[in-house]
Structures are given as structure tokens and as C-alpha cells.
């Protein structure tokens with residue numbers, strides 16, 4: 001079990017409170033969907049949970065350590081990821097540059113991950129030629145390269161068609177079975193219903209619900225989440 005704990009965490013910009021105060025203990029096992037409409041604060045939550053963003057007040061810890069000191073143990077996939085002008089395999093291998101693996105171990109690891117994300121046959125092609133869905137699968141391979149226990153994902157399927165989305169979701173389910181936890185920001189409630197074990201629902205920078213996915217979809221308690229599920233907000 002990996003616990004991410006937000007202690008009275010806030011994030012302000014230009015004197016305006018954007019997130020928090022958040023007090024939540026999140027067990028990052030399985031898939032946690034971070035649901036909410038545009039602007040609810042999902043991206044800021046992910047960036048605080050990863051340690052990419054310093055809270056204005058309070059702190060975020062993972063297994064008792066400040067998240068900002070443990071970033072290397074997690075992966076992050078953005079909505080739009082930066083591609084290097086190199087091959088798919090080189091993009092994935094990049095994060096191994098400072099590792100003390102031998103070249104053959106590195107190439108085995110890249111091969112294993114490209115197989116997992118169903119891109120092995122594209123390994124030597126320029127990454128710039130990948131479709132949107134393929135580029136996100138490559139980003140997943142890159143996020144997994146250092147064996148993280150948790151991967152944060154910010155709307156990774158927002159530009160995919162239904163087929164590419166289904167393929168991506170199936171790969172996440174397989175990776176989850178191998179023991180990786182995902183915190184997955186999405187505004188797609190059907191996706192959360194298909195993939196999530198837990199749901200955190202946010203509105204206006206605050207957490208309105210934090211429950212198992214089964215409970216969230218069966219007996220939503222907060223008015224905000226009920227309105228969201230009814231398509232009213």
C-alpha cells in the first residue's frame with residue numbers, strides 16, 4: 001500500500017485560492033480516477049501529488065516523505081507530451097541515460113516496455129510520426145521506464161478516438177495488474193466507471209467525494225457529484 005497524504009494543502013495564484021485546503025489520505029493502489037469538470041482543479045491536484053508544484057501552504061507526503069523529494073519514483077503523463085526528435089525507442093530510453101544498466105540491459109528494458117504498449121514494431125521510427133494515441137502509449141512506456149510504483153496521468157486519452165481509448169485503457173488495466181498504481185485525471189465519467197477502483201470528485205479546487213468507484217456510481221452523496229453525473233455541470 002502506498003499512501004499519499006495531503007496535510008492542509010493549498011495552492012494559490014495571484015492572491016486567489018485555486019486548490020484546497022486539502023486533507024486527504026489516498027491509497028494509490030489500483031486506479032484512482034480524479035473526476036470533475038474543466039477547471040475543477042484536477043491538474044493542480046496531480047501536480048501537487050507528484051511534487052511538481054510546491055503548495056502555497058501545507059504539505060504532501062508519500063509514505064512519510066515529502067513528495068518533492070521522491071519524484072523519481074513516479075511517472076507522469078501529460079495531455080500533450082514533449083517528443084524528442086528521435087526514434088520511439090530513443091524517446092523511451094532517454095530516462096535511462098544516467099542509469100548504471102548496461103547497454104544491452106537498457107535495450108532489453110525498452111523492448112519489454114514497447115512490447116507492453118504495443119509499439120515494438122515502431123521502435124526505430126521517428127517519434128514525430130506517431131499518431132496521437134500511439135504517442136500517448138509511448139509516453140506511458142517512458143513513464144514506466146524507471147519502475148515507478150505510481151503513474152499520474154492528466155487526461156491522457158482526451159485526443160483519442162474510441163478505438164485508441166479502448167486500447168489505452170486495456171494496457172493500463174494490464175499494467176495495473178502488474179502492481180503499478182495510477183492516479184488518472186479525467187472528465188469522462190464513463191471512463192472512470194470502466195477503469196477506476198476509487199474515485200475522487202473535485203469541484204472548485206475542493207474534494208467533494210472520495211470513495212470506492214462502486215460506491216461513487218451507486219450512491220453518490222454530494223450534490224455537486226450528483227449534478228455532475230446527471231450532466232448538469
Ligand SMILES: Nc1ncnc2c1ncn2[C@@H]1O[C@H](COP(=O)(O)OP(=O)(O)OP(=O)(O)O)[C@@H](O)[C@H]1O
Nearest residue numbers: 013014018036037038039040041042043044045187
Ligand atoms: N498557474 C496558474 N495561475 C492562475 N490560475 C491557474 C494556474 N493554474 C491553474 N489555474 C486555474 O486553476 C483552476 C484549476 O485548474 P486545473 O488545470 O487544475 O483544472 P482541471 O480540473 O485540470 O481542468 P481541465 O479539465 O480543464 O484540465 C482553473 O480555473 C485554472 O484556470
